[in-house]
Amino acid sequence: MDTASVLAVCRVHQLLDDPGSVGVTAIDKRPAEGPVKVHRLGLHGDIQASRVHHGGVDQALYAYSQDDADYWAAELGRDLPPGIFGENLRVAGISATGAVIGERWKVGLDVELEVTSPRTPCATFQRRMKEPHWVKRFGEAGRVGTYLRVVRTGSIAAGDHIHRVFVPTHGVTIGKWFSDPTAEDMEALRDADADGEIRLQPEYLREFEKLQRRLGV
Template sequence: MKTASVLAVCRVHQLLADPGSVGVTAIDKRAVDGPVRVHKLGLHGDIQASRIHHGGEHQALYAYSQDDADYWTAELGRELPPGIFGENLRITGIDASEAVIGERWKLGLDVEVEVTSPRVPCATFQRRMGEPHWVQRFTEAGKVGTYLRVVRTGSIEAGNHIHRIFVPAHGVTIAKWFSDPTLEDMEALRDADADGEIRLQPEYHERFEKLQRRLGV
């Protein structure tokens, strides 16, 4: 089994002008050298231009797997360096999209994070990638990566090992919930949340209601 590790730690390089509602975007993330402090709301020195749609406790960090990046490299025919997806962490040895909602990782010596929710692609992301129909393609592929909550702060850097220290029994993955959520998935997540096994962010309960309406329950 391949050792799981952090390939790159990425934070905002510069704010870019963007025609969206905020006028700028912080999606231009690039790899940095050396250790970076991790706070409850993300990496030291990183920002989110739109706090309505990004950031906060439940989306403090965004992780994307090298295997998924390699898939897109083959699809797009160009190199996709760490940070190009707006990710804070480019990782290997763990499939971020197939992580179980609520599972916890230890990064390096002291940082602990919890898998929270899938990344939902937006028009800003499409403009960043410069690819026609990118939102649709990214959505259909289901290789969305995962947002992370910071459970324990500390410092991280490229080369740090990642250890899975807890995987919930409900089994609902980030990719499954993003691409093909079912009522069974919803009930499993609800039960795990009610039992204290995981802590769902408020947006999940809104999604539960939408799923029930869509399925006529």
């Protein structure tokens, strides 16, 4: 098995004008040189233009796997460099979408990150990619990547190894919850949260309610 590692650490290059409600977007992320400090709210020097939908302690970082980027490069017929998806971390040898909710990664010497929730594609992302029906295509493919909570701060850089230091027993992955959530998945996550094995962000309560209405349970 290949060693998991960080291929690039990306932060905002410049704010771009955007016709959305905020008027600008910070989705233009590009690789940084050398080590970058990681704070509770994300990378030093990075920002989120829309704090309503992005950022905060539960979405401090966004990771995307090279395997998924390669899939899209083949689908779209163009190069997709690190940062193009708005990700902070382009990773290899580990699946961001296949990570178990609540899983923890040690990155480099001192940073510890916790897998929290899938990325939901939005219109800003579609404008960034300049691909028709991108929101639908990205969602249907289910290769969404994951948001991360910063458990322990420090610095990270391209080339740092990633080690799984904790994987919850409930087994519900980011991709499963995004693409095909079931009542059993919901109960497994609830139990894991109640037992203190994981700490779900508040948004999951709303998602549980929506799922219950849809399933009629």
